[in-house]
Amino acid sequence: MSENIDKIVSEWAGRIRAAASEGVALRPRGGGSKDFYGRAPTGEVFDTTPCRGIVSYEPSELVVTVRAGTPLAELEAELAARGQMLAFEPPHFGPGATVGGAVAAGLSGPRRLAAGALRDFVLGVKLLDGRGQVLRFGGQVMKNVAGYDVSRLMAGSLGTLGVLLEVSLKVLPRPVEEATLRFQLSEAEAIARLNDWGGQPLPISASAWADGVLTLRLSGAAAAVRSARETLGGEGVGEADAQTFWHAVREQTLPWFGVDVAGGALWRLSLPTSAAPLKLAGEQFIEWGGGQRWLRSGVPAAQIRERVAQLGGHASLFRGGARDGAVFHPLPAPLMTIQRRLKAAFDPSGIFSPGRLHQEF
Numbered sequence: 192m193s194e195n196i197d198k199i200v201s202e203w204a205g206r207i208r209a210a211a212s213e214g215v216a217l218r219p220r221g222g223g224s225k226d227f228y229g230r231a232p233t234g235e236v237f238d239t240t241p242c243r244g245i246v247s248y249e250p251s252e253l254v255v256t257v258r259a260g261t262p263l264a265e266l267e268a269e270l271a272a273r274g275q276m277l278a279f280e281p282p283h284f285g286p287g288a289t290v291g292g293a294v295a296a297g298l299s300g301p302r303r304l305a306a307g308a309l310r311d312f313v314l315g316v317k318l319l320d321g322r323g324q325v326l327r328f329g330g331q332v333m334k335n336v337a338g339y340d341v342s343r344l345m346a347g348s349l350g351t352l353g354v355l356l357e358v359s360l361k362v363l364p365r366p367v368e369e370a371t372l373r374f375q376l377s378e379a380e381a382i383a384r385l386n387d388w389g390g391q392p393l394p395i396s397a398s399a400w401a402d403g404v405l406t407l408r409l410s411g412a413a414a415a416v417r418s419a420r421e422t423l424g425g426e427g428v429g430e431a432d433a434q435t436f437w438h439a440v441r442e443q444t445l446p447w448f449g450v451d452v453a454g455g456a457l458w459r460l461s462l463p464t465s466a467a468p469l470k471l472a473g474e475q476f477i478e479w480g481g482g483q484r485w486l487r488s489g490v491p492a493a494q495i496r497e498r499v500a501q502l503g504g505h506a507s508l509f510r511g512g513a514r515d516g517a518v519f520h521p522l523p524a525p526l527m528t529i530q531r532r533l534k535a536a537f538d539p540s541g542i543f544s545p546g547r548l549h550q551e552f
Contacts, residue, residue, distance in 0.1 A: 196258070199241050203354060204323035206237075211321055211540040218544050219350035221260060222287025225296045229349050229547045231514045239291055242356055250275060253362050254314065259291025259355035266290055270362055278306035278363040282441050291355040297347025300441040301397035301408070304464075304479040306363065310346035317357040318345070321538030329359065344533065350544040351552075352537040366396070366410035371433035372425035374405045378468050378475065381405040385480045386465050393419045399440050400477040401447050408437060440478070447476050448485075455489040456512030462504035471498055485509070496520060519548060527551065 210217050216234030226232060243260040250273045257266055263283055270276055280300025281293040294316075299308045315329030329342035345355060376384060381400040388395060394411035407425065409416045420427070428436070439445045448457070455473060464481040473488025488495065492508065499506040505520035522530065527549070534541070534552045541552065 196242060196244075200319070200325065200356060203237075204319055204325070207319055207321065207354070207542070208323040210235075210542045211323070214540065215542065216545050217542050218547075219291075219295070219354045221289030221292035221295075222262070222285060223292075224283060224285030224288045225292055225298075227284075227510055228296055228298075229514075230518045230550070232547055233545060234542070237354060239354060240287075240289060243289075245269060246357060248273075253364075254359060255362055256315075256357055256359040257290050258357050259289065259294070261290045263288040263290055263293055271365070274365050275362045276365050277312070277360065279303055279309045279312055280306075280441055281309060282443065284442060290358055294346055294355060294358050295348060295350050297349075301399065301437055301478060302410075304398075304482060305396045305410070308346075310343045312361045313342050313346055313358065314361055315359040316342045316345050316355060318353040318355050320353045321540055321542055325356070326353070349547045351534065351548050353543060368411065368413040368416045369396070369430075369433070370409045370416050370420055371428040371436065372407045372409070372420065372423060373428055374407070374425045375403060376400070376405045377403060378477070381477065382465070382468065382481045388423070389464065389480050393422070395419075395480075397437060397440070398478060398480055399436075401445075401475065406436065408433070445476075447474065448487075455487050456508055457510040458486040458488065458495055459507045459509040460484040460486055460495075460499050460504055461506075462499065462502050466502040466504065469498060469502075471495060492517070517550070522549070 207217065217237045218232050218234035219237045219239055221239050240260040242258045243262070244258050245261065245266065246256040246258060248255045248269065253275070255266070255270065263281065264286070267277060280302045282298055282300055294309065294313065297309055313329070315327065317325065317327050320326055345352065378400065384405070385398055394409050394415045395407060396410035397408040399406045406428070407423070409419050460483070462482060462484060464479070466481065469475065469484065469486065471486060471488060472490055473486050476485040486495065496506045507520055508518045530549065531552055545552065
């Protein structure tokens, strides 16, 4: 297997060098389940799925190293068999989702506020850069800080910096017990209640509000979950229904995400958890204790971004709408300069997914 992977990497390096020499754009792609995300993809498809398999897994160390083309479901099944999980609950958005694609998209699921974002769990990466060189950053332990931040740069880079080969991730034990509760609350009431609860020692692992209903998930030791249920009250949700609900939240298969607002698009808004209600036309779905708010609306992009900026956040066009403009929130000039320098350092010929993040590079 190792010899086969070495051959694949060698062939890929040659293809990258040839593309750089000829000025041919390449688009690293795993299962393609997130092709909708970001600006419209360009370039020849660079299929990463042949580079697959778990390289090493130390359950006692809470670390797994896996090749980027490995199906995400395959990794999660292996972890579940050992009573462990990817705590950031990455969305799949399709059966072909790969580990590399999850890292490249940088998206986290319902447990993000409690456990941390995907980038917080990336310990190290191995990749091919725009020169066809194999680079390694980080390691397999949290204390290894050499290149640690460079590894995190791959989270959310959408294939613009290189072709991921391997990723080392921190994993966590699955909760001993979970419970889901529901409350009838308005948007303002839900935001206020979530912020109040957030300041208390409660084992809240996920929250979701839409259409006047707040759904809350508790995770942790059995005694802690039972105590929290007594403190919070609310209406209990059966275990099977709860699992179905949170899976649907993660994968955006709830009916809410299929709501058709005339001329609308789905926006992902990142805000302080205590930010006031948006007061924008459209339908909302609120997660992460108020920190992530989905807005399906036909309101002009400039108006949405202006309102979100007033509240201390930023807005990205997630699904639908025009993908040939600024999909992600425009960066201030200093940050754009840093982004350009990173792109030039990793991909000097600009062949990897040009324009996928920003039109400028």
